[in-house]
Amino acid sequence: MKLGLQLGYWGAQPPAGVGELVAAAEESGFDAIFTAEAWGSDAFTPLAWWGRETSRVRLGTSIVQMSGRAPTSIAMHALTLDHLSGGRVVLGMGVSGPQVVEGWYGQPFSKPLARTREVVDIIRQVLAREEKVTNDGPHYPLPYVGEGAVGLGKPLKPIVHPLRSDIPIWLGAEGPKNVAQTAEIADGWIPIFYTPKSAGMYQPWLDEGFARPGARRTRDDFEIAATCHVQVVADADEKAAVIDAMKPVVSLYMGGMGAKEQNFHKQVFERMGYAELSDEVQRLYLDGKKDEATALIPDELVDDMHIIGTEAEVRDRAAAWEATGVTTLLLSCRSADEVRRIAEVLA
Template identity: 70%
Template sequence: MKLGLQLGYWGARPPEGVAALLTAAEECGFDSAFTAESWGSDALTPLAWWGSDTSRLRLGTSVAQLSARTPTAAAMAALTMDHLTGGRFILGLGVSGPQVVEGWYGQPFAKPLARTREYVQVIRDVLAREAPVAQDGPHYTLPFAGEGATGLGKPLKPITHPLRADVPIWLGAEGPKNVAQTAEIADGWLAIYYSPRLAPMYDEWLDEGFARPGARRSREDFEIAATCQITVTDDPGAVRDGVRPTVALYVGGMGAPELNFHAQVYRRMGYGEAVDEVTDLFRAGRKDEAAAAVPDEMIDETMIIGDAQHVRREVARWEAAGVTTMLVTCRDAAQVRSIAEVVL
C-alpha cells in the first residue's frame, strides 16, 4: 500500500505549515502529494510552489477541473510540471458538478462523459507531439471554427518537447459509467468516498472499462487512489465528531439537491434515509443539526479511525479490495509520521 498526502484546496486563506507536511511525507516514505481546486485557489500553482522543495514525491492534482482550462492549456501545464518535477507529475482531472461548471466557469455541464473523453484525447495528442493537434469533436474543436472564427487558426504542435509522452492521467469518477470510462482511457482512478465493502460493484464497473477495445491499461498496471481520512487515535468518537460537518457539507451542500454526486455515492452504500435527513437539514440552514445527523456508520464506511491495530487491519482490507494508494489529509507533521509508522 502506498500513501499519498492530500493537500486539497484552500479555505478562506492559504494553509500554514505545508512545507513541514511535505518534508515529513518525503522522510516517512509517502509516495505522492496532491492538490485540488474548487472555486477559490487553483490546483497547479500551489503544487508547483510547494513541490519545488521536494525531490522524490510524485506530485499530482486531485483534481484539476476540466472547465477551468482548455484541454491544450491542461496539456501545457502537464508538460511544464513534468519537466519541472523531473518526470514526477500526475495529471488528475475531474468534471466537477453543474453548480461549479455553469455557475463559476459559465460553461455547459451536459454530457460530462463525452467531454472527458475528448479532453483526455487532446491532452494525449499534445503530449505525443507526433503531429499538429486537430480535434473535430462536438465539445472541443481545434482549430476553432465556430461563430466569430477568423478562419486563420491552424493546427499546432507544442514548441516544448514533452519530457514524457505518457504523463499519467488519473480521473476522478463516482458513477458506474464514469468509472468504466476511467478504466478504459485513464491510467488511474481517483476515488472519493470509496467503500471496500462495495469492491465487487466497483470491480464490475472497472472490468467493463478494461474489456473495451483499445483500453489503455489492465488491472495489473492501473492505479486506484482512494481518498481516506486515516486517524490513529484512542478516542475515535471525538475524531468522528470532528469530521461530521465536512461529511454533512459534501452530502447535503455540495451540488444541487437534484444532482449531488457525493450524495449518490452514499445512497449506493445504503444510506439513503440518512442522506435525505442531512440534506434537508443542511438546505434549511441547520448545519449543526445536519452534522449531528451523520451516523457513525457513514463515517466508518469511508474513513479509518481507531488505534494502530484497527488502522492496520482496515488498511489491509482496503488493499485487498484493490486500492493501491490511500490519499490522506494530515493536520501536521506529527500526524504524517503517526500514519506512516502504522501503515508503512
C-alpha cells in the same frame, strides 16, 4: 499500497505549515503529494511552489477541473511541471459539477462523458507530439471554426518537447458510466467516498471499462487512489471523538454540495445504501439546519469511510482497503508529526 499526502484546496486564506507537511512526507516515504481546486486556489501553482523543495515524491492533482482550462492549456501545465520536477507529475482531472462549471467557469456542463473523452484525447496528442493537434469532436474543436472564428486557426504541435509522452492521467469519477469510461481511457481512478464495504459496487463498472476494445490499462496496472483520513487513537473514547469531529464534513457533502436536483456526491451515498438518510440530511442542510443534519450521520458510516483506531486496528483496516484494489491512500494530515506517525504505523 502507497501513501499520498492530500493538501486539498485552500479555504479563506492560504494554509500554514504546508512546507513542513511536504518535507515530512518526502522524508517519511510517502509516494506523492496532491493538490486540489474548487473555486478559489488553483491546483497547479501550490503543487509547483511546494513541490520545488522535493526530489522524490510524485506531484499530483486531485483534481483539476476540466472546464476551467482548454485541454491544450491543461497539457501545457502538465508538461511544464513534468520538466521542472524531472518527470514526477500525475495529472488528475474531473468534470466537477454544473453549479461550478456553469456558475463559475461559464461553460456548459452537458455531456460530461463525451467532454472527458475529448479532453483526455487532446492532452495525449499534445504529450505524444507526433502530429499536429486536432480534434473533430463537438466540444473542443481544433482548430476552432465555430461562431466568431476568423478562419485563421491552424493545427500546432507544442513548442516544448514533453519530457514524458505518458504522463499518468487519473480521473475523478463517481457514477457507473463515468467509472467504466475511466477504466477504459485513463491510467488511474480517484474515487470519492470509496470504502471497503462499497468496493464491490464498483468492480463490475471497472470490469466493463477494462473489457472495452482499446482499453488503455488492465486491472493489474491500473491505479486506484482513494481519499481516506487515517488517525491512530489510544482507545474507543478517543475514536468516538474523532468520528464526531468528522461528521460535519460528511453531512456537507451528503446534503449541502451541488443543487438539490443534482448532487453527485449525494448519489454516491444513495448507492452505498443511505438513500433515505441522504434525503433527510439534504432537506435539513438546505433548510439551514446544519447541526441537525450532522446529528443524523451514523458512526458506522464515518468509521467505514476512514481508518481510525489503535495502531493494530489501523494496520488491519489499511490491509482491508488494499485488498479491494486500492493502490494509494490519499491522506489529509494536520501536522508533520502526524505524517511521520502514520508512515511509521503503516511502514
